[in-house]
Amino acid sequence: xxxxxxxxxxxxxxxxxxxxxxxxxxxxxxxxxxxxxxxxxxxxxxxxxxxxxxxxxxxxxxxxxxxxxxxxxxxxxxxxxxxxxxxxxxxxxxxxxxxxxxxxxxxxxxxxxxxxxxxxxxxxxxxxxxxxxxxxxxxxxxxxxxxxxxxxxxxxxxxxxxxxxxxxxxxxxxx
Amino acid sequence: xxxxxxxxxxxxxxxxxxxxxxxxxxxxxxxxxxxxxxxxxxxxxxxxxxxxxxxxxxxxxxxxxxxxxxxxxxxxxxxxxxxxxxxxxxxxxxxxxxxxxxxxxxxxxxxxxxxxxxxxxxxxxxxxxxxxxxxxxxxxxxxxxxxxxxxxxxxxxxxxxxxxxxxxxxxx
Numbered sequence: 001x002x003x004x005x006x007x008x009x010x011x012x013x014x015x016x017x018x019x020x021x022x023x024x025x026x027x028x029x030x031x032x033x034x035x036x037x038x039x040x041x042x043x044x045x046x047x048x049x050x051x052x053x054x055x056x057x058x059x060x061x062x063x064x065x066x067x068x069x070x071x072x073x074x075x076x077x078x079x080x081x082x083x084x085x086x087x088x089x090x091x092x093x094x095x096x097x098x099x100x101x102x103x104x105x106x107x108x109x110x111x112x113x114x115x116x117x118x119x120x121x122x123x124x125x126x127x128x129x130x131x132x133x134x135x136x137x138x139x140x141x142x143x144x145x146x147x148x149x150x151x152x153x154x155x156x157x158x159x160x161x162x163x164x165x166x167x168x169x170x171x172x173x174x175x
Numbered sequence: 176x177x178x179x180x181x182x183x184x185x186x187x188x189x190x191x192x193x194x195x196x197x198x199x200x201x202x203x204x205x206x207x208x209x210x211x212x213x214x215x216x217x218x219x220x221x222x223x224x225x226x227x228x229x230x231x232x233x234x235x236x237x238x239x240x241x242x243x244x245x246x247x248x249x250x251x252x253x254x255x256x257x258x259x260x261x262x263x264x265x266x267x268x269x270x271x272x273x274x275x276x277x278x279x280x281x282x283x284x285x286x287x288x289x290x291x292x293x294x295x296x297x298x299x300x301x302x303x304x305x306x307x308x309x310x311x312x313x314x315x316x317x318x319x320x321x322x323x324x325x326x327x328x329x330x331x332x333x334x335x336x337x338x339x340x341x342x343x344x345x346x347x
Contacts (some may be wrong), residue, residue, distance in 0.1 A: 009234075017234045021227060029222035043226050050230045114211070114218045133185075134215045154183070161182065161208060 002066040010057050021050060027067060027135060028074050034130045035078040037119065041085075048077045068144045071131070075145060117164050125160035132157055181205045185212055282339045288312045291336060294329050312343075319346040 002023060008016035028049050033042035052073060060069055118126055124146075131142040132153065139153040146153070176198040182205060184195055199205050283291070292305040292312040302321055306314035317333065324330050337344035 014231070014234055018231055021230055025222045025227065025230075026219055029226070030220050033220050039220075042220075043223065043229075046222060046226060047230050047233065051233055054235060114214045117211075118215075129215075133212050134219065136216070158179075158182075164211065165204075165208070 002070075003060070003062050006053065006057050006060060006066070009054060017050075017054070020053075024067070024070055025050075028070060030135070031071055031074050031127075031130065032078050034118070034126055034134075035075065035123065036082060041078075041081055045074065045078045045081050048081065049074050052077065064144070065141055068137070068141045071137075071145045072147070075127075117167055120167055121160055121163060125156050125163065128153055128156040129160040129164075133161075178202060178205055182208055185209050283336050285311050288336060288340065288343065291315075291329065291332055295333060298327075298329055315344045317344065317346055322346070 002020060005016045005020040005023070009020055025046065029042055029046045032045035032049070033039065036042050036045060049070070053070070060066070118130065121129065127146060128142060131137045131145060132139065137145070139150045139157075142153045143150045176194050178198075181195055181198045181202070185199075185205070185208060199209050289307075289310060289312045292307070292315050295303045295315065295317065296305050299317070299321060302318045304314075304316040305312055306316075315333070315336075321330055322334065333344060337346075
């Protein structure tokens with residue numbers, strides 16, 4: 001379905017492009033936000049991704065899962081964005097750490113608890129946990145997005161979750 | 176089921192399978208981890224509505240069609256201009272004069288002879304006799320002095336036929 005919408009978008013069909021955006025923007029924006037750590041940057045990256053989709057969409061291989069390809073595109077765009085701004089991917093996490101430390105009472109909500117916990121993870125673990133546990137990608141799909149081995153994905157998931165458990169145990173929360 | 180195996184399968188979603196479900200129900204650590212994963216799945220950030228308008232507005236819908244149309248129009252103009260220039264600059268076609276050295280005539284056919292015989296008999300009644308076999312003229316007998324009428328095209332045709340078909344015309 002997504003591949004069909006992409007093909008129609010490339011032929012100039014604006015309705016197909018809108019439909020494709022509605023189906024995939026949550027995944028793109030969410031992943032961009034996990035990488036950049038800033039909503040404004042995630043919005044810029046999302047726009048870059050859909051512009052690249054129109055410009056370079058003809059390079060898409062239909063044999064590959066569309067979402068994996070799109071998320072790989074998102075990852076490249078986000079890394080480029082961070083590089084352009086000369087901001088290392090760890091910096092947004094540090095800022096999130098400071099913000100969380102200033103307002104510990106705000107962690108009462110489950111969503112905020114998850115956000116702050118994710119922000120504490122190193123970027124490689126945060127991305128992997130988000131792709132597999134947050135978005136439901138298989139280990140194979142996540143390895144395609146992150147361009148690494150499937151076993152690496154498994155070990156990152158395992159260690160990432162352990163870090164989260166340790167964090168909550170240290171802060172008196174139960175997972 | 177071991178906790179490691181259960182946690183590896185929790186990424187797939189709700190523990191609906193019997194063995195996994197039983198383990199999660201019985202194990203506090205895995206149940207807590209499942210709760211965290213559920214919260215993680217529910218915490219997907221939503222892109223702002225204004226972003227959709229921004230992205231859709233940047234879609235270069237018309238650019239492709241206009242590019243094709245512009246290309247086609249340019250090609251048509253260039254072709255037309257090239258054709259016109261060719262017409263303008265090309266030298267006029269040469270006209271070759273052909274001198275006719277000799278006219279080759281063919282022998283008159285039976286139909287032409289029959290028409291000639293009928294015309295002679297009608298025009299010069301009494302001075303010409305014609306003999307037919309069916310629709311074919313076998314003999315034309317004419318007075319010799321008819322040859323003096325040089326202005327008559329029928330007589331000239333009779334002279335030609337007499338040369339082409341020897342024996343057909345008999346002058347008396």
